[in-house]
Amino acid sequence: MTGTKFHTNLIIAARIALAVAVFTVTSLAARAADSARTQLDEQCLACHSAEGLEMKLGDGGKLALQVDGAAFAKSVHSKIGCAVCHANTSFENHPPVKKKIASGREYSLGMNKVCANCHAPAVKLYEGSIHASLIRDGNSWAPSCTDCHSPHAVMAGATYNPAKGTPCSKCHDAVFTAYSGSVHGKATLACSNCHRAHDVGSPTAGDQVKNACLGCHEDAQDKHQKWLPNAKRHFDAVSCPACHSPQAKRKVDLRLYDNLAQQSVMEKAGVPQFESRARSADKKGAGLDAMALHSLLREFNRDVGDSKTTLRGRLEVSSGVEAHQLAPSTLAIRDCAKCHQQGADPFQSVTVSIVGPDGRPVRYGAQPEVLNSIISVDSLSGFYAIGGTRIKLLDWLLALAVMGGIGVPMGHMTIRWLFRKYAKKITGQADS
Template sequence: MVRARRQSAATRAAIHADLVNAARLAFAAVLLAVASATAGAADSALSQLDEQCLACHSSAGLEMKLANGDKLSLQVDAAAFAKSVHSAIGCAVCHASTSFENHPPVKTKIAGSREYSLAQTKVCESCHAPVFKQYEGSIHAALVRDGNPGAPICTDCHSPHAVMAKAAFDAASGAPCSNCHYPIYTAYAGSVHGQAAMACSSCHNAHDVSAAAKGDRLKSACLGCHQDALAAHKTWLPNAGRHFDAVSCPACHSPKAKRKVDLRLYDNAAQQRVAEKEGVPQFESRARLADAKGTGLDAMALQSLLRGFNQEGTDGKTTLRGRLEVSTGVEAHQLVRSAEAVRDCAKCHQQGADPFQSVTVSIVGADGRPVRYGAKPEVLNSIISVDSVGGFYAIGGTRIKLLDWLLALAVLGGIGAPLGHLTLNWLFKRYAKRIGGKEDS
């Protein structure tokens, strides 16, 4: 501070004069975007003005106390900035909202460091509008809007004064995602993809990251790279397409995972999962009301929960769609070589099979992430829930001696043989009709 106060009037005047041109500089930067696209990594000598800023701001220990008591370090790494993609833009263009007349001190009160970051990163939008727009649609941005202090904004993933080119990201380190999703990163690092040094963004994207359970995006990402996967599965898995819909890829490709069934509230009219109405979360409270004993929804309770969702103008359109998936995000990333994947039909199609012992019912929450409520495994078999749970109930259930028998046959007979395969498919279809499940494939 002492040092700061000694800033000469001449320096201040120089800073100020240069800042008058800030708006023009900003425009120049846009031109620069075009220019540098061809020039590549431009030579990055710092401008005179930037040198002046850095004369103070490269010193260690320079910091500022904020209204909430946070300390904001004001040190900027000059060498890193000089090497960054933004070195040619210069300090003042991004800090146009800082008044440099008589700088320092800073006149406007800064509430806290998160508030400061939130306000400052708006500047990124002015030059990177398309990326900003993608980001705005992400789960991360939704969490920020909800006030989640741990959710990333631009500068949590791009160090504000050392922004590197896209090509400089080191996929193997998992950065920047690994800074916050460390357990997933460690699981991922040992997986087939982690070993191939693939970035998190190859499946999740970097900016429009969506909730994992939302839509089919992740599955489409898998199939985008593994285009012949469906055909390859068809050679040994009857109704492979149906399995791809009802079983998540990691449920078979992360063989050590604990598997479970999620029954998703589904709006048949709109052809999508039911989402909480904006601002009025009801699912959990309704589920709790239906589950008076608090031991998990039984068949009756599930029925009454569904009735509730069918009353509000959607009449009879809300059903449940089952999906077999892994229990945790960590497990979803432990994908192994396909030779070790789950192939044994009996892992799922057997009386009392493990995955069917753990059941949740879910709806899409306000931020896009699912809200889940526990249910009793019996809902998959109960006659009461047959209508709502569709054909899904039967698969690991207890009343399906015929299916068990067919599967035993399938395993014994070796399902690779095309003839056996066709016969089995036919038998399975008949079976599906008999039990009254909606057979739609």
């Protein structure tokens, strides 16, 4: 907390205390027993504990002005008092008969700025979250501080009840319901154990969640490596729920990736291009085919001079609900053929994506053939999923890898080199 700000706020509070002395307060004596509240707070509550007290808003709605004094007295902020947060409540013109408030949301967002005076670290984390960027984009459902911490009954962070999914479940109820029956729901982990509370990131676009998993299951990679060749590569290319939610539908997402900058390609702020470019490349409207995908990539490459935009494949579950249905590991998918077999299910549903302005991926449908096409090989950065695609030559590599006959990375390089030659030739023709 910033000491000087706090100090200034106290001075403001003292000034208000002087001004408020002109108020005639009747119920002071009756409330004096509530020692957690100051005299000034009692004065505010003399009016604001009244049921039905409200004011009209610009959008035609009403702002309820009743504050639960008993809950406030128990809250972490009881010692601060009303006037520190409501420092702009001047008693010279309070009640503010002429004050115009457009909407409850606008009022709430404006008032939320006050938290920064004392909780700079939490605010800083929150500012980088997906929720904050949704609000900056005008989303009217994403949470600000007081949507998770009720403004007048803020309790210690530790009092949230993971079994009830608070404070997340009131907005993400479908996810919460799915989650409750999962291994973690039963072990009453909190949502924030995987997503964090303030700097909630996009679970599908970055490594935040995967790193959280590996933070608790430290030896997971070693344990998988015992039966899964190149477990690290699988962890990069297959999301954990894709194997651990055995009932889920699976799909493949191909992300635009900048090989020079070594990061996902982001939509440029203010000028989203991905969807319009994809739509104009997808002339038949049936989803991007290999040629369309190729020309889409070419456009993104042309933008950024010498950058090299490629695709990174990721096998994942097809919905957020399914991502939370993790079952005991005895039920997890272990059968290589679920993925490494011609025509394997997960490869029948394909999207191409870019990181959107709010941090979440923006997706566009593609035809499954893009995974098999020789035209895509060069831009797919090695996402062949041996056997899963129709590139038959790769099947023997799987067999060898399983038998430990050759070093997997070496096999990988060879294949890459082999196909590059063909791919260059064909895409060269396609470009002209």
